[in-house]
Amino acid sequence: MARASDVADRLHSVAIRVLRHAREADREAGIGPARLSALSVLVYGGPCTISELASAEQVSLPTMTRIVQGLEQFSLARRKASPADARSSIVAPTAKGNALLQRARNARLRRIEALLKSAKTEDVARLGDALAAVFGV
């Protein structure tokens, strides 16, 4: 029976391998990783403030200000005034931002799927079950 520390180790190297492979697909997105990741929070989590974005992405407020400015520059997100608080603004993805994110995400998933191609189907299925059991995804 594998110890938790062994599993942590395996999970660590697999996570590195998987994301490194997936990230290769991001080059075609025409947008940097920080912007892409923030956009994904907007698309899947819905519109939110700069502060909320910053804490979701674990970066400082000024950093998120710039990331959002970058997204606005390329019309991938827009801001509107918050009805509740004049200091805040609400950031939301545009249709273009939504589309870009979907494309980027699919490209990533195709990459990861390719990594699984060489493994036995039932091992992959077991991995899926185990991930669901442990992480609830």
Add this chain to the structure above:
Amino acid sequence: MARASDVADRLHSVAIRVLRHAREADREAGIGPARLSALSVLVYGGPCTISELASAEQVSLPTMTRIVQGLEQFSLARRKASPADARSSIVAPTAKGNALLQRARNARLRRIEALLKSAKTEDVARLGDALAAVFGV
């Protein structure tokens, strides 16, 4: 039976979650992510040239030149002339670099282990087995 595309999706979000959590530990390392990652190649893969490092890390040659300069600055790695090729130099970790990397790696693994704490022991074990079966780790 889970389809490969579902498993890819789960693997994607788990990998993001795991590495985001692990990365929090890196702040205490006192060294940036690119340097830390290059150092780990040196420690686990053994001494190698700038070019080999660059291709292992999937960055350009000039980028790796700078990363190695950073490592040298903090005495985490040293270079010596290649005996075979006067154009090349061999980069190797110092004792300090080795120690720093071990500490950083252990801190990461402890973080990931903490993520597994809330899951059932047998589910974690199954995850370990599945990772081994699919990725050979």
Add this chain to the structure above:
DNA sequence: ATAGTTAGTTAGCCTAACTAACTATATGTC
């Protein structure tokens, strides 16, 4: 010898992270 390739560096540009210091708005207390 010389033409071409390879290893690495330098220069210059961008993104993305930080802290410190600022503005503007909210809020709580007297």
Add this chain to the structure above:
DNA sequence: GACATATAGTTAGTTAGGCTAACTAACTAT
């Protein structure tokens, strides 16, 4: 109502880390 304080966000400046282009030095093949 006025003042102190907290909060949301921006601006300024630094550093790390990514790129391409252009270069030098050294190796290789003809």
